[in-house]
Amino acid sequence: MARSNPEARNFLKGIAFLSPWLIGFLVFMLLPIGLSLYYSLCDYSILKPPVWCGVDNYRLLFHDSLFWQVMRNTFYYAGLSLPLGLVATLGAALLLNRRVPGQSIFRTIIFLPSLVPFVASALVWMWIYNQKLGLLNAVIRIFYVPLNALLRLLHLHQHSPIQPPWIVDANWIIPALVLMSIWGMGNQVVIYLAGLQDVPRELYEAADLDGANAFHRMWHVTLPMISPVIFFNLVTTMIWVLQVYDVPFIMSAGTGGPNHASYLMTMYLYDNGFFYLKMGYASAIAWIQLMIILAMTGLAFWTSRNWVHYQGK
């Protein structure tokens, strides 16, 4: 065989090794994304071939009050669980980073909930959230007096403060979903911990010499040093909370109830596509969801230049 140009040979070798992924990417990723966009511009029920209809699906969605409710629900859920989740998991990681006896046992326990399939954890939490017999309301009853004061402050006191209805009430189900989702965020804690362990000790010693207190150490050393990890958790969690499906599905028995209060974007997309067989309409929802996720991720990357500090690696 004649010796060919090494660059061309390397190119062929490289493409050969990438080919499993490249084929999969084209067939199971790029083609579906393109088809999804095409369907979203078509009148398409699975029974008949798609017929081009321009932006009709999007126009219909714009006038679909249930769709707006679904969007509100999704942003309400995401807007609560993302910041609360990021802060709660960071707080847990900071505690777990302190060298105390039993540290590894604490770390293991915190991680366990993230192993549980969402279908199973949703069932367990439905039982915990049970209004009359649930564990949570039994615990709340113990702390009734201070809690009642808090609920009054939040103007929630009209909803039977001793026994919040949790998942059977339209006002309570999203907070209930958020609380449960934070319980399952052990992954993020582990990622934060890895970041915290990489912060050079000399920086703390230098800060101590400058007379820094605990707040200074946190604000000027810890947070900037782990900002890449915060960013990673922010982006991955954000993408995730905008497409949650399993838990609201289980907790509302597939209805998105009560009163459509837990009807989230992926559920609405699934029901339109596979239940009502409105594939075009469902694909328009899918594209709106994709655009929201891409826009939010883009925004996160764009702002990251101002607050994410990479060590000179």
Place this chain on the structure above:
Amino acid sequence: MMRWISKRSAPGVVATYAALLIICAIAIVPFLWMISTSLKSDEHVSDYPPQWIPIPTVLSNYKTAIRTSGVDFPLWYRNTLIIASLSVIGTTISSAIAAYGFAKIRFRGRGLLFGLMLATMMIPFPTIMIPQFNIFEWLGTHTGTRWIGTFRPLWFPWWFGSAFNIFLLRQFFLTIPDELSEAARIDGCTEWGIFWRIIVPLSRSALIVVALFTFMFVWRDFLAPRVYLQHPAQYTLTLGLQAFQAQNGNTPWNLLMAASVMVIAPLIVLFFLAQKTFIEGIATTGLKG
């Protein structure tokens, strides 16, 4: 570090402990409550205020939950294991091959393709699930093999690498010095030979991480099986658990909790068997991201 620790006051340590105990209690109590409920008799399930120790202890709840009418957990275990194993084998091999291309072969366009691959990690499954369903249906009518209503659409795509796994393996392959592969190349080893005989044996730990993560992911998955599987005889564990719930209208809780324990327990056991690998794997994804 030690100096910094020793400076901390005793009340500080106590406060740390108190906070740790509270968050760990929140993490573990749902598990304990699930197990406790799963062992309660029908009369005592609804005791209020809640009782932690199930008296009498009804182990037979598990037997009842495993097989009642319309419920067949042994079959659902089998289905889940088949899908998970095929996915794990496929993605471990194909992702390793692709990762080698990204890590060890220099060629024009590699950076661009790598960026493209990373970007695909942002694409949510709901975006592509309807067209993917149609693609498999098309395959079914044009190849003479059934796809929809079989396990195939659930494991087949894993045989084309997955972006997350490729990324993880590529990061690991980069840490293997190039001198090893150069020496082998001088000895006349082919590129495939270098991959298979040098890189793969050195990467056992990373390959195990990929296999574990994929196994867990498939075991926990609910949406994709719901899209592709219609017949109860084909259900995975998560679908079966949901069907069990729907069939009984959320009661009896002791049986539902027993069923949940059965779905969760293998994952917990697997985690404890491979705890270190697991935690290191997750830490890697965040740090190198």
